[in-house]
Amino acid sequence: MYDCIIIGTGAAGVSAALTLRARDKNFLLMGSASLSSKLSAAESVGNYPGLPSVKGAELKAAFSRHLASAGINITVKQVTGVYDMGGYFGVLCGQESFEASTVILATGVEAVKPIPGELQFLGRGVSYCATCDGLLYKGKNIVVVCTSKAMEDEAEYLASLASSVVYAPLYKGAAVKGDNVRYINDMPRSIEGGMRAERVVFSKETVPCDGVFMLKSALAPSALVPGLKAEGGHVAVDRLCRTNLAGLFAAGDCTGRPYQYAKAVGEGNVAAHSVCDYLAEKNK
Numbered sequence: 001m002y003d004c005i006i007i008g009t010g011a012a013g014v015s016a017a018l019t020l021r022a023r024d025k026n027f028l029l030m031g032s033a034s035l036s037s038k039l040s041a042a043e044s045v046g047n048y049p050g051l052p053s054v055k056g057a058e059l060k061a062a063f064s065r066h067l068a069s070a071g072i073n074i075t076v077k078q079v080t081g082v083y084d085m086g087g088y089f090g091v092l093c094g095q096e097s098f099e100a101s102t103v104i105l106a107t108g109v110e111a112v113k114p115i116p117g118e119l120q121f122l123g124r125g126v127s128y129c130a131t132c133d134g135l136l137y138k139g140k141n142i143v144v145v146c147t148s149k150a151m152e153d154e155a156e157y158l159a160s161l162a163s164s165v166v167y168a169p170l171y172k173g174a175a176v177k178g179d180n181v182r183y184i185n186d187m188p189r190s191i192e193g194g195m196r197a198e199r200v201v202f203s204k205e206t207v208p209c210d211g212v213f214m215l216k217s218a219l220a221p222s223a224l225v226p227g228l229k230a231e232g233g234h235v236a237v238d239r240l241c242r243t244n245l246a247g248l249f250a251a252g253d254c255t256g257r258p259y260q261y262a263k264a265v266g267e268g269n270v271a272a273h274s275v276c277d278y279l280a281e282k283n284k
Ligand SMILES: Cc1cc2nc3c(=O)[nH]c(=O)nc-3n(C[C@H](O)[C@H](O)[C@H](O)COP(=O)(O)OP(=O)(O)OC[C@H]3O[C@@H](n4cnc5c(N)ncnc54)[C@H](O)[C@@H]3O)c2cc1C
Pocket: 007, 008, 009, 010, 011, 012, 013, 030, 031, 032, 035, 036, 037, 038, 039, 041, 042, 043, 044, 045, 046, 047, 077, 078, 079, 080, 106, 107, 108, 109, 217, 218, 219, 224, 251, 252, 253, 254, 258, 259, 260, 261, 262, 264
């Protein structure tokens, strides 16, 4: 059982990890080996103390070096669910599961909001995870909606299993390979069906399907953690970064505006301190 699992390797997650390391906690930092695509997206950051006009890519490289020098390895996983087990948390990554006394959500924000039907059919024909659910759609007809070029390998994995894939990229320069892949360059309007998802409605056509994969780099917090209180699409937290679930904390963009590195780093630090206080109280 870990003291904490940090989900997300952006500024907030990295900051939380460095503080937990300084406090000698036993934790996992889960996310992407390349940290966060947003980290490197900024051309020039004007208000990060001590680093005037630093490029996002430089900041990312500095964060990576800092993690390495602190001996913190990234556990490269996409978390698909966090479950409050009453006293500890189960963190699901596809077929794998991990346990921790506390969790820090540092998952950032996804620009693409859930479309009508997406949450309704989640687990009933709608999936967020190619690795976890891909095999269920072997030989089937699926629709794959993808928000980032970085996830094209997941789409290609799905194409290797499915009979046919309708691929809707929500970014420019898509290049998913496969003879069975047809592109629709349009934002899906809704997912419809009966007991399960049966079709995806686009503006010019409706595509019948057996399943829909929504490949997103960040999930809506409420889709990730059942029972989590959200406000306006963000995780509701107090000043100590506590959520409505005891032992679950949140930091960074996922808790709301302003979407800024400095705020994410600050909240990562606060959340990590709150984890230490929570564990100290629990272990009394
Ligand atoms: C183009 C651009 C320019 C910007 N310029 C500036 C600027 O000049 N100054 C400034 O202060 N801010 C700027 N920002 C905002 C800044 O990038 C964000 O505020 C900051 O990255 C937030 O950090 P975060 O850790 O909260 O989230 P993120 O950096 O978004 O990191 C979240 C990480 O969690 C991962 N994740 C999400 N869900 C899961 C899951 N289920 N399992 C595992 N991992 C998961 C994501 O893949 C991502 O790696 C800019 C953003 C953009 C897009």
